Amino acid sequence: MSCKQTVSREEYRRLDNRVTCILQQRWPVNEISQWVGMLxxxxxxxxxxxxxxxHPRPASLALPAIATEVPIPFQARSNLPTVPVLTADGRSVGRRHIVDGLTPVAIDQSGTIRCAVTGRTLFIAPGSATDRANPxxxxxxxxxxxxxLHQAVADHRQHVEAGE
Structure with missing residues (x-):
């Protein structure tokens, strides 16, 4: 089996999500090995x-003797660009990975949309304070x-149920 295998981003994401679920559900070692054997x-x-x-103890899984490392351009999440995520009042609540090719945006309480990197206003919500200040x-x-073309990394709008 060749070590130089290419994998689509979607295919890797699906497998990574499946492994995450398996590990979170604490599957027994023999079931994980059986699942791998079906692939x-x-x-x-x-x-x-x-x-x-x-896996906390990968040696216990008795994985098939194949290439230890498969070169995957998508496996190193730490290499993905991130943007700080802020609360509505400006406090930092961590960082979020950004999707390549999309501009990360934050939506404030009024619905006005700004670039999360530069702070530049991209969309002004009708009736908002920004709209009133800039007719x-x-x-x-x-x-x-x-x-x-945008990825919402923070949405601070109040989600209110519409009354009938």
Whole structure:
């Protein structure tokens, strides 16, 4: 079996999520080994690499004797760019990985959307304090906002049930 296997980001994500679930549910060692045995070729190699890295006692799993490390460009989460996530009042609550090619944005209580990196306003919520302070700015700015190009890393809007 070749060690130079390529894997799609989605395929890796699915396997990584499955291993996460298995580990969180504390599957017995023999069941994990059986699950790995049902996988084929590169999926099996990937699952083994993920389990060797994340299982507390990987030697107890009796994983198939395949390449110990499968080169996966998506496995090193620490190399992914992150952005700080702030509460509505500006306190830091950690960092969030950002999706390549999407601009990370934060949505404030009023619904105004700003870039999480630069703070630049990208969309002004109608009726918000920003809208009232800058008459006409929303009409000029909002048509240029493209939600598909952005990743919401913080959403501080009040989610209120609509009354009937």
């Amino acid at each position: 084929k070729d590169k999926q099996q190699a990937m699952a083994c690499a993920i389990l060797r890295r994340r 006409g700015a929303a009409a000029q700015l909002n048509p240029t906002y493209q939600p598909a």
